[in-house]
Amino acid sequence: MAERTRRVAVIGGGIAGLAAAWEAIGHDGVEVEVHEAGDRFGGRIATTALPLSTGDLAVDEGADAFLARVPDALDLCRELGIETELVSPATGRAQVLAGGVLRDLPSNSVLGVPLDLDDLAATGIVSAEGLDRVGAEVGRAGAPPIADVTIGAFLTERLGAEVVDHLVGPLIGGINAGDVHELSMRAVTPQLADAAADGGSLIEALRRGRQNAPLQGPVFLAPVGGMGRLVEAVVDGCRSRGVRLSAGSSVNDLESIDADVVIVTTPAPITARLVEPVSSAAAKDLNQIAHASVVLTTFAFDHHQVPDSDHSGFLVPRDAGLTMTAASYGSNKWRHWDDGTHAVIRVSAGHAGNDRAIGLGDDALVAELLDELRAHAGITGDPVAVRLSRFRDGFAQYEVGHLDRVERIDASLRADAPRIRLAGAALRGVGVPACIRHGRDAARALLGGSA
Numbered sequence: 001m002a003e004r005t006r007r008v009a010v011i012g013g014g015i016a017g018l019a020a021a022w023e024a025i026g027h028d029g030v031e032v033e034v035h036e037a038g039d040r041f042g043g044r045i046a047t048t049a050l051p052l053s054t055g056d057l058a059v060d061e062g063a064d065a066f067l068a069r070v071p072d073a074l075d076l077c078r079e080l081g082i083e084t085e086l087v088s089p090a091t092g093r094a095q096v097l098a099g100g101v102l103r104d105l106p107s108n109s110v111l112g113v114p115l116d117l118d119d120l121a122a123t124g125i126v127s128a129e130g131l132d133r134v135g136a137e138v139g140r141a142g143a144p145p146i147a148d149v150t151i152g153a154f155l156t157e158r159l160g161a162e163v164v165d166h167l168v169g170p171l172i173g174g175i176n177a178g179d180v181h182e183l184s185m186r187a188v189t190p191q192l193a194d195a196a197a198d199g200g201s202l203i204e205a206l207r208r209g210r211q212n213a214p215l216q217g218p219v220f221l222a223p224v225g226g227m228g229r230l231v232e233a234v235v236d237g238c239r240s241r242g243v244r245l246s247a248g249s250s251v252n253d254l255e256s257i258d259a260d261v262v263i264v265t266t267p268a269p270i271t272a273r274l275v276e277p278v279s280s281a282a283a284k285d286l287n288q289i290a291h292a293s294v295v296l297t298t299f300a301f302d303h304h305q306v307p308d309s310d311h312s313g314f315l316v317p318r319d320a321g322l323t324m325t326a327a328s329y330g331s332n333k334w335r336h337w338d339d340g341t342h343a344v345i346r347v348s349a350g351h352a353g354n355d356r357a358i359g360l361g362d363d364a365l366v367a368e369l370l371d372e373l374r375a376h377a378g379i380t381g382d383p384v385a386v387r388l389s390r391f392r393d394g395f396a397q398y399e400v401g402h403l404d405r406v407e408r409i410d411a412s413l414r415a416d417a418p419r420i421r422l423a424g425a426a427l428r429g430v431g432v433p434a435c436i437r438h439g440r441d442a443a444r445a446l447l448g449g450s451a
Contacts, residue, residue: 006447009259010034011251011274014043015432016423017265018234019076019439024263025241027447033244033259035251037266041235044394044425045432047228050385052300054339058226059298059330061389063432064346065089065220065227070433072440073230074221080233085225088218089333095314097322097376098125098166102314105167110206111189112168113159126162133160137203144199148400151189152181158202170315174326176430177292177395178352179318187398224336227432254278254420261419261446265439267291268396268426279416282409289405289426291393293358294350297369298330300385306343307378313345314377323349323357323368327377342384347373352397362388396426403428421446 008024010017013036024032040046045063049056066073068088077083095102103123106114114120117135126134137158145154151172156164169180176188186193195205223229238245254262254274264271272286306329313328330344331337337344347369349357357365366386373379406427413420421442428438 004029006030006261007259008032008261008263008443008447009251009257010263010265011254011257012036012043012265012424013038013041013245013247014265014424014435015045015231015234016043016425016435016439017263018042018231018238019436020263020265020423020443021238021243021245022076022079022234022241023440023443024447025238025243027443030447031242031244032238033246034238035249036245036247037250039247041245041247042228042231044391045227045231046389047226048387050298050300050344050387052339052342052385054341057300057337057339057342057344058228059337059344059346059387060222060226060228061296061298061387062391063227064328064330064334065222066230066432068218068221070431072433072437074433076234076436077221077223077230080230080237082223082229082233085223085229086221087224087335088221089312090335091310091312091332092219093311095311096125096166096170097314097316097320100320100376102376104311105171105315109167110210111192112163112171113155113192113202113206114163114167115203115207115210125166126160130160130162134163134203138201139204140201142199144197145185145193148184148186148403150181150400151183151185151192152179154185154196155180155192155202165319166317170317170326173318173351174315174348176398177294177325177348177350178397182352182397182399184398184400184402187402222334226336230432254417261421263439263442263446264420264422265424265442267393267424269393271422271424271426275413275417275420275422278420279412282412282416285405285409285412286426289402290352290397290399291426292350292352292395292397293355293390293392294348294394295357295360295365296389296391297347297349297366298385298387298389299345299347299370299373299383300342301345301379301381301383303341303343305379305381306345318351322372322376323365324372325349325351327373345373345377345379352395358390358392395430398430419446 108116276283
């Protein structure tokens with residue numbers, strides 16, 4: 001007798017949900033349907049037109065690239081046949097606003113942790129006292145962390161507050177829209193947690209790691225058409241294999257879904273509401289995941305209004321007291337954003353513990369950010385185009401104990417609702433490759449195969 005067809009329902013059409021659908025449809029005897037409540041697929045990945053005098057320019061509203069050295073996104077691009085469309089940034093040199101001056105970040109560092117004292121000294125970012133504190137860490141012996149700790153607490157004790165406040169904090173905090181004094185080292189920076197595990201010098205451990213696995217190839221990649229091209233490719237690929245993709249399809253009750261297995265990839269608050277009837281324990285833990293809100297404002301200026309620079313952008317420490325947390329010179333990074341006439345700059349504002357930016361009206365926020373760009377980046381005049389992209393509660397905060405919480409969520413669902421699995425940025429990684437990996441892992445766990 002023929003094996004019965006298994007029906008898979010994916011709730012949420014962001015990149016995690018699309019990756020789950022792509023993985024699921026590759027299994028024999030499977031039917032897949034994706035339910036997306038909104039009118040488009042891709043979640044926080046969106047590439048839309050910025051109207052300019054030279055014509056519409058396709059510019060990303062959210063993520064503009066993915067990590068190339070984490071294989072999942074690159075592997076998916078290869079499977080979809082779009083790897084030849086991938087490009088790397090034209091420049092990767094970034095700066096940080098330190099003491100009111102834009103200074104180059106150390107070229108030899110890992111997640112903001114400097115590996116070369118002379119390199120760090122040349123930047124002028126930390127004081128002589130701060131340099132001595134970093135230098136004293138080399139050769140240091142000590143007990144490794146016995147439990148999950150915050151990134152800020154561990155690195156302040158090892159390297160001093162200056163490195164944390166002006167290097168690690170702006171970088172790691174900026175990626176996660178979080179506070180490194182609240183974020184879990186194990187969950188957010190496992191590379192640092194692994195390096196700290198032997199109890200010796202963190203800097204020496206990171207140096208050894210780099211020697212054993214030297215950096216090769218580009219750090220970031222993106223499709224020439226923007227990250228929306230990845231979404232378009234996986235949507236088309238799923239449809240070509242028979243996946244039913246339903247936009248404007250809200251799901252309010254998982255138990256009523258006509259499917260053998262269900263993969264939920266919605267934001268944590270929505271997921272909590274969906275799973276509460278089948279697992280109150282999982283819902284309770286999901287509701288305890290904190291979130292931060294961010295506004296990403298895209299400006300286009302005439303080229304002559306922006307000083308010449310070969311940098312990719314700059315980071316802003318919290319103690320600078322500015323509204324912006326980072327500025328990215330998009331048309332320096334991506335040649336497909338450079339029309340020869342305009343300079344595109346994307347400015348981030350908002351982070352954990354500070355919802356002021358998300359609460360400001362468009363005009364007030366734009367005015368503040370323009371004042372800051374003029375004061376610190378030398379921008380002159382007014383922009384020729386502005387676009388605001390608001391991500392309210394869009395960034396999950398991986399606080400101390402986050403991974404234990406996720407394990408409890410998974411265990412609760414295995415016990416209470418074994419046909420349901422979760423994936424998405426609130427759980428095991430905020431980046432595009434992590435979301436792809438966990439979406440595919442969820443499908444494998446339910447349908448068979450390694451996960």
